[in-house]
Amino acid sequence: MKTLGTKSSLTVTAFLLCIIGLSHAVTIDDVAIPEYKVRGSSARLTCNYSLGDFTLYSLKWYKGDKQFYQYIPGNKKTKNTFLVPGVNVDVDSSDAVTVVLRDVELVTSGKYRCEVITEGPLFHTKIGEGNMTVIDLPDSTPVLEGVKTSYQLRERVHVNCTSPYSKPAATLEWHVNDELVKKPSWLRRYQAQQEPDGLETAVLGLTFVTKRSHFPGGELRLKCVAKIATIYFQSQETSVIETGFLKHTQAEERRHKDHSFFFGSSAPRTTNSCFSWALTAVVVLLNTGFRVDLVQSLL
Structure with missing residues (x-):
């Protein structure tokens, strides 16, 4: 019966140690980075990890390839920050898992990653990442321009909806009598206008020729909706009337009054x-x- 040589025994031992090490290696369980934040607010970035049988050497945070925060429990000063444009760390609110950014700006947008390293001699390293976009909300609700107080049948409607000064530009849509306008021929799309400080103004036009069905009850309702990602939704609505329209109930009352007789003691x-x-x-x-x-x- 053959026995394993010294070289073979060392190989098997190293293989077993590798398997044991992998079964208890550090892992990144979850990286929670807000997808969108409003300009001027705070952002909490969290890196949840499991160390197994190992000890944390350091947690580091990067924006792109630039480090802006580290937590090293073995150091006398456990927290350190590094200057990166647009990244303002709230040191008191940050720790071995979370880093908090104050007063986020447009330039704060970008890719963020956390790096977890265990103590030596192995220095296991794991990385998690995510993207964050900072949004500058519009200055006001959508503005409707060119709307008349009344329209005749077969008259062309030509109006614009404007959502001013935001980043990115708002996505606009028109609704006529609560129905979303999908016909391309009804919509006039314009390129976003570039404003100071990198902001943008969105404009969407609406044009169509009126017909009887557009005035149920003698009224036409126009509404513009502005959206940005999942955190901004505003609308502006107005109602216009059909020129010369007389409500059905009024017409009926007049018809009955002009062709009726009254018999009774109270005459x-x-x-x-x-x-x-x-x-x-x-x-x-x-x-x-x-x-x-x-x-x-x-x-």
Whole structure:
């Protein structure tokens, strides 16, 4: 029976140690980096990790390839920060897992990664990353321009919706009577206008020819919606009327009033109303076949 040589034994031992080491190696469980943040707010970046049987040597954070924070528990000063444009670390709120950024700016946007390193001699290293985009919200709700107070049938509507001064530019959409406008021929798309400080203004036009179905109840509703990612949603709505439209209920009331008679004890006892009553009675009697001489005797 052959026995393993010294070289073979060392190889097997190294292999077993490798397997044991891998079973207890450090892992990155989750990297929580906010996808979007509003300019001027704070951002919390978290790197959750498991060390197994190992001890943490350091946690480091980078924006791109530039380090801006480190936590080394073995040092007398456990926390250190490094100057990176747009990255303002709140040291008191940061620790061995989380780093907090204050007053985020547009230039704070970018790719962030955490690096976890265990104590020697192995110095296991794991990296996790994610992207964050800082948004500058529009100065106001969408602005509707060119809207008239009323439109005639078969008149062309031509209006614009503007969402001013944001980064990135807002995504705009039009709704007519609560229905999203999808027809390309109705929409006029414009390139975002570049503003100072890198901001942008979005504009979307709407144009169509009115028809009867656009005025249910004599009213046409126009609404513009502005969106940015999942954190901004604002709308502006207005109603216009059909030129010369008379509401159905008013028309019906007038029609009934002009062609009706009133008989009752509460009718005004005036000479004119009595004459009208008598004249109406005569017409009715004649229509029902009463003799003229009898009708004259009644008068």
